[in-house]
Structure formats: structure tokens, C-alpha cells
Amino acid sequence: STTTSPSLSGGEPEIVIVGGGIVGLVLALGLLRVGVKVKVYEQAQSFREVGAGIAFTANVIRCMNLIDPSVPVALRSSGSVATSNGGAEDPDDYLRWIDGYERHREDPRKQRLFYKLSAGPRGFEGCRRDQFLESLVKCIPSDVVELKKRLETIEDKGANQKLLLRFRDGTTAEADAVIGCDGVKSRVRRILLGEDDPASRPSYSHCVAYRTLIPMAQAIEALGEYKATNQHNHVGPNANLLHYPVANNTMINAVAFVRDPNKWSDDSQTVAVGTRDDVKAAFKGWCAPVRDLIERFPDTVSKWAIFDLWEYPVPQYNNDRLCLAGDAAHATSPHHGAGAGQGIEDALCLSTLMREVVAETREHPETKAKAITAAFRTYDAVRRTRSQWLVNSSRRVCDMHQQAEWADDTKITKAETVFEEMRDRTFKIWHFDYEAMLKETLQGYKQRRGW
Ligand code: FAD
Incomplete structure (x- = not known):
């Protein structure tokens, strides 16, 4: 019998990426580089990220470079800066946890540094999300990305047919396989x-984040020069306040995380308008520098309800022709600041697999469907446990940041014991052996293809 639908067999793999966020765009660059025919469908009218900050570890930036060297170039051209400014004396970047609570000492501006971890020189780079996304878009040929395309359904018409994607505007598209980066x-x-x-x-993590950018001069007034120009995480009971410099050190990205025992009223609307007064109330009883910084928050500030996949993790990231990457697969709370980094590791794994699929289908076009399936199965086996560990660990880290004991002078020593655990968890993220991941990826693929 004849069919009008194009057949799956033959030709280079055609892959659709749904979602043009950081992970979708980085993955698109990786797939283009290995010879996949890629289309990205993004629901938004234009590429708009929030004007908040995001930071990447040196390790993740090395993964970006392996995916496509244009990615770290895009990151740096978007004004990314190291999150510490120790100068020639100390070129390392650090994570610093500092006592945010009011201790009624003689000098109310004095805060004790609880713990710091060195990430090495340029161990962390922070940028503005909107500027990074803009730079990434410029690296991608314009016919690869289509905006205003909100995916509604994907129809599988049988083994030898392409998948049919339907969008809200009534249009359709076809693909050999779909990767959800949505x-x-x-x-x-x-x-x-x-x-x-x-x-x-996803479900509500019972934590909200108030995010804002503050001009550096104002941040220095509140925090003093050293704290303003270097990453600090002020910890205390039921909340924590994190900040680091972005935008060529002209601003700081500040995020106030606040525990919320209540239900979130509307799952479809996870960003609400918050006020500076809400933030002030949550940080009542905290030390003067923290309160002074909050005074410099705008009158209204976006309040993000943090949803994640902690409660019900995804049992499998793939089927034969669909797979998930980035937050679609493993949305996490942001307390490790590493959610997008995991998505970059996913993109490296998937691009490596697709390079093999392209090479195989060039020689044996009839094996394309099986090769894609083997690639997706390998991806799930390699990536799922680590990325879901991050979701668990982020929840744990939030509990450590926001322990009730921080408010109790007699319990401070006990509270500080968490930093041993914090170090181990953080190092598991920073020192990820991506070379070993790539080895496992190639071995897994070859095994599944019976080589
Ligand atoms: P998204 O950025 O959410 O992109 C998904 C895209 O898909 C969007 O553009 C959306 O419009 C589109 N889309 C959705 N549905 C459809 C559809 N049906 N059809 C078509 N398109 C669709 N991570 C770090 O690594 N470092 C940090 O410092 C860091 N800080 C964070 C701070 C906060 C407060 C938060 C909340 C998160 C933080 N993260 C951080 C995590 C990081 O933001 C996410 O992991 C990352 O943005 C996920 O990227 P993504 O591309 O997977 O998803």
C-alpha cells in the first residue's frame, strides 16, 4: 500500500526540540554540529528570559565547549563575570555561607563567615539570563527556530512514519524524534x-524566591564593597538571601528564598507580584546589612513559586522516539544553583549520542529508527540517576540553609555541622567526571546496537 506521509527510513535524523530555553538552544547547537537536521519550536513571541542572573560552574562551561565552542563564547559575550573579585591576591571563586541573623553584637554590621568552598579560578561565572539567551540565538541559523509555536500533541502514526506534532495555531510539523526541552x-x-x-x-516545594537585580553602587552601600562584589549566601531561620555580581560587575543578582508552609493557590500561575514589604517581613530579625539590602529591592518584586519533580520523579526520560532534557526531565529547586548545568550535561550526552546515530545512518540509512531508540535508552540510563539526585539534594540544601537552629545562639555549633555535608554535595556537582560520562555513553550505545 502507498502512503503520503514521509517515511522514517533514510536521510539524516530529523529532530525537533520543543522549547527554546537555555537547554533547548544549547542542545540545538550541539545537534547541528554533529550533522542532525534540527528544528526548535518555541511557544513565546520572542526570546525573552527574565532579567535575572544565572551562574555556571567551570565544569559546566567545559561541557558547553565540548557541545559547541560558540556556547562559552556566547556566555562571555553576554557579560558573564566571575562571582568573586579577590583580585591578583586570590583569583579563586568561592561559595560563601555567612551568618545572616541578628546577633546583637557590638558592631551590628559585622557578620561571621560560617564556611567557604573554593571553586578555583573562574570557578563560577554569572550572567544575565536574557543577555545569554540573546547571544545564543545569534549563533543559531534563523531558519532553525520558529517562535509562536506552542506544542499541543504528538501523534505516533506507526513505526515507519514520522511523528506528527500539532501546535496551538493549527499548524503541524514532522520529525523522526522529539526532544522535550520545554x-x-x-x-x-x-x-x-x-x-x-x-x-x-511538578509539585510545590514550599519555597518562594523573590528575585531582583540591584545596581552595584546601591549594593555596596548596603553590604560594603567586599560582600557586594563577591558571592555571599546569608543563611538564617526559614529563609536565605543569595547574591553575586553580574553584568560586568555593574549589578548584583539578589534572590531571597523564603519558606512557605501554605499551599500555592494556582498551579498554572507560578509567578506572582510580591512586594518589598513581604520580603522585609520574612527577614525580620536579620542583621543590618541584609535588611539594608532588602530596603534597596524595588517596591514590587517578582515572587517565584518553586515547583520541582522531587515528590514524583520521572520514571523514564524516554520512549522509542521521545525524550526529555533539562527542567522537562528533572526540574529542581534552585538551591544548588545547578539546574541549568544539569541540562547542559544532558545536552552533551545527547549530542554525543546523536553524533553516533548520524555516523551510523550515513552508512546504513535503514537503521535510523533503531539507532535513535538506542541513543535515547542510553541517555536515560546515563543521565537519570545523577540528575534526579540533584533534585533531592537541592531540597536537602534548602533545609540546611534555612534551619530553625540558626536563630538559636545555643544551637549554632550544631547548625554549623551541616557544612561537611554541604561540601560533599557541592563537590559532586562541581567535580563531575564528564569524560567518564562520555565513555559510558559511547559504551552503552554500542552495546545496545550490538557492536
Ligand atoms: P526553560 O528555561 O524553562 O525553557 C523552556 C522553554 O520551553 C521556554 O522558553 C518555554 O517558553 C518553552 N515551552 C514550554 N512549553 C512549550 C510548548 N508546549 N511548546 C513550545 N515551547 C514551550 N541553574 C543553574 O545552572 N545556575 C543557576 O545559578 C541557577 N539559578 C536559578 C535561580 C532560580 C531562582 C531558579 C528558579 C532557577 C535557577 N536555575 C539555575 C535553574 C535554571 O533556571 C533552569 O534549570 C533552566 O532555566 C532550565 O532550562 P530549560 O531550557 O530546561 O527550561
Whole structure:
């Protein structure tokens, strides 16, 4: 019998990426580089990230470089800066945890540094998300990306047919395979798992984040020069306040994380308008520099409800022709500041696999479907445990940052014992052996292909 639908067999793999966030765009560059025919469909009218900051570890930047050297170039051209400014005397970047609570000492501006971890020189680079996304878009040929395309369904018409994607505007597209990079509320995840699977939707982590950028001069007034120009995480009971410099050191990115015992009223709307007064109330009883910084928050400030996949992790990131990457696969709370970094590791794993699929299908076009399936299975086996560990660990880190004991002078020594654990967890992220991951990836693929 004849069919009008194009057949899956033959030609280079055609892959659709749903979602043009950081992970979707970085993955698109990686797939283009290995010879995949790629299309990215993004629901938004234009590429708009929030004007908040994001930081990447040196390790993740090395993964970006392996995916496509234009990615770290884009990052640096978007004004990324090291998150510490120790100068020639101390070129390392650090994570610093500092006592944020009011201790009624003689000098109310004095804060004790609880702990710091060196990430090495340029161990962390912070940038503005919107500027990074803009620089990434410029690296991608314009016909690869289509905006205003909100995916609704994916129809599998049988083994030898392409997948049919339907968008809200009534248009369709076809692909050999689809990778969902469509974020925490992923549509592709719901299609893959089915609506009834509890992992198809994220749940509320009972923590909200108030995010803002503050001009450096104002940050220095509140915090003093050293604290303003270097990353600090002020910890205390039921909240913590994190900041680091961005935008060529002209601003700081400040995020106030606040515990919320209540239910979030509307799952479809996870960003609400908060006020400076809300933040002030949450940090009542904290030390003067923290309170002074909050005074410099704008009158209204976005309040992000943090949803993640901790409660119901995704049982499998793939089926034969669909897979999930980035927040779509493993949306996490942001307390390790490493969610996007995990998505970059996913993109490195997937680009490496697709390089093998392209090489194999050049010689044996009829094996394309099997090769893609083997690639997705390998990806799930290599990436799932680590990325879901991060989701767990981020929740644990939030508990450590926000222990009630921070408010109790008699319990400070006990509270500080968490930093041993903090170090181990942080090092598992920073010192990830991505070379070993790539080895495991290639071995896994070859095994599944029976080589
Ligand atoms: P997203 O950025 O959410 O992109 C998904 C895209 O898909 C969007 O553009 C969306 O419009 C599109 N889309 C959704 N549905 C559809 C559809 N049906 N059809 C078409 N398109 C669709 N990570 C770090 O590594 N370092 C940090 O310092 C850091 N700090 C953070 C601070 C906070 C406060 C938060 C909340 C997160 C932080 N993260 C950090 C995590 C990081 O923001 C995310 O992991 C990252 O943005 C995920 O990227 P993504 O591309 O997977 O998803």
C-alpha cells in the first residue's frame, strides 16, 4: 500500500526540540554540529528570559565547549563575570555561607563567615539570563527556530512514519524524534507519561524566591564593597538571601528564598507580584546589612513559586522516539544553583549520542529508527540517576540553609555541622567526571546496537 506521509527510513535524523530555553538552544547547537537536521519550536513571541542572573560552574562551561565552542563564547559575550573579585591576591571563586541573623553584637554590621568552598579560578561565572539567551540565538541559523509555536500533541502514526506534532495555531510539523526541552511544566513530559502519571506535573516545594537585580553602587552601600562584589549566601531561620555580581560587575543578582508552609493557590500561575514589604517581613530579625539590602529591592518584586519533580520523579526520560532534557526531565529547586548545568550535561550526552546515530545512518540509512531508540535508552540510563539526585539534594540544601537552629545562639555549633555535608554535595556537582560520562555513553550505545 502507498502512503503520503514521509517515511522514517533514510536521510539524516530529523529532530525537533520543543522549547527554546537555555537547554533547548544549547542542545540545538550541539545537534547541528554533529550533522542532525534540527528544528526548535518555541511557544513565546520572542526570546525573552527574565532579567535575572544565572551562574555556571567551570565544569559546566567545559561541557558547553565540548557541545559547541560558540556556547562559552556566547556566555562571555553576554557579560558573564566571575562571582568573586579577590583580585591578583586570590583569583579563586568561592561559595560563601555567612551568618545572616541578628546577633546583637557590638558592631551590628559585622557578620561571621560560617564556611567557604573554593571553586578555583573562574570557578563560577554569572550572567544575565536574557543577555545569554540573546547571544545564543545569534549563533543559531534563523531558519532553525520558529517562535509562536506552542506544542499541543504528538501523534505516533506507526513505526515507519514520522511523528506528527500539532501546535496551538493549527499548524503541524514532522520529525523522526522529539526532544522535550520545554521546562518545568513540560507538555512533552505529559505526552510521554500520560496525564494520569503524577510525575507528569511538578509539585510545590514550599519555597518562594523573590528575585531582583540591584545596581552595584546601591549594593555596596548596603553590604560594603567586599560582600557586594563577591558571592555571599546569608543563611538564617526559614529563609536565605543569595547574591553575586553580574553584568560586568555593574549589578548584583539578589534572590531571597523564603519558606512557605501554605499551599500555592494556582498551579498554572507560578509567578506572582510580591512586594518589598513581604520580603522585609520574612527577614525580620536579620542583621543590618541584609535588611539594608532588602530596603534597596524595588517596591514590587517578582515572587517565584518553586515547583520541582522531587515528590514524583520521572520514571523514564524516554520512549522509542521521545525524550526529555533539562527542567522537562528533572526540574529542581534552585538551591544548588545547578539546574541549568544539569541540562547542559544532558545536552552533551545527547549530542554525543546523536553524533553516533548520524555516523551510523550515513552508512546504513535503514537503521535510523533503531539507532535513535538506542541513543535515547542510553541517555536515560546515563543521565537519570545523577540528575534526579540533584533534585533531592537541592531540597536537602534548602533545609540546611534555612534551619530553625540558626536563630538559636545555643544551637549554632550544631547548625554549623551541616557544612561537611554541604561540601560533599557541592563537590559532586562541581567535580563531575564528564569524560567518564562520555565513555559510558559511547559504551552503552554500542552495546545496545550490538557492536
Ligand atoms: P526553560 O528555561 O524553562 O525553557 C523552556 C522553554 O520551553 C521556554 O522558553 C518555554 O517558553 C518553552 N515551552 C514550554 N512549553 C512549550 C510548548 N508546549 N511548546 C513550545 N515551547 C514551550 N541553574 C543553574 O545552572 N545556575 C543557576 O545559578 C541557577 N539559578 C536559578 C535561580 C532560580 C531562582 C531558579 C528558579 C532557577 C535557577 N536555575 C539555575 C535553574 C535554571 O533556571 C533552569 O534549570 C533552566 O532555566 C532550565 O532550562 P530549560 O531550557 O530546561 O527550561
